Amino acid sequence: MSYCDYCKALPVDNHHRIYHDFHYGFPIEDDNELFGRLILEINQAGLSWDIILKKQQAFREAYSGFSIEEVALYTETDRERLLANPGIIRNRLKINAAIHNAGVILELKKEHGTFKSWIEHHHPKKKEEWVKIFKKTFKFTGGEIVNEFLMSTGYLPGAHVESCSIFREHIQQTGLVY
Incomplete structure (x- = not known):
């Protein structure tokens, strides 16, 4: 089905x-929403999408409304806050990836203006090509995460x-x- x-x-x-x-x-036109979708897709790895959809609002609140600029500045205190938050997936690797990826997106925005423009710069590509680009650029972005992120957007x-x-x-x- x-x-x-x-x-x-x-x-x-x-x-x-x-x-x-x-x-x-x-x-998705808004960069912060694109980033939010990436966070959700990364956190879905190994879990059901149902869990992520149920926790979607908690993720938004925990990650400063998916503000790329704010998440990129998260400190160790923020990491510990996220690890203690029962409303989200408390996985250190996924949390670290979100913070790292926010910093990467800020760098991409310097060259391309927006995260969306960076994606558009590479579009269209086949899934395999996208996976190589994402794995080279971001953390915690395997084949299924990249596929779902790009299909969902x-x-x-x-x-x-x-x-x-x-x-x-x-x-x-x-x-x-x-």
Whole structure:
């Protein structure tokens, strides 16, 4: 069963249905939101997406509204605060990756203006090419994390199946050809 079929059977107020219908596969214009999606995808590694969706607001609060500038300045005190926060995934490697990646994004913004512009500079690429770029640039970005991050933000196809009611809207907004 595809994620689309799974979500179609859920009530409209279910967190999976809301994510699928309004967020999954659609472009994100705001750099902080792009960074937030990267944090969520990194934290999903080894866990279910359901857990991440349920903790999404706690992640936003814990990581300063996903402010790249603020997270890049996090200190050891902030790391310990995050490690003690039961509302998020308390994994030191994932927390360290988020802080490190925020600093990397700040550097990318110096050259490209925005995180989104950096991604656009490399687009389009195949998944394997994207994985190499992300692994070279960021921490904790393996193949599945990169694939889901780019698919969920409209840079790789596959977020929706053709029979999905959201499919046409997705194609229109992303320009992806399946």
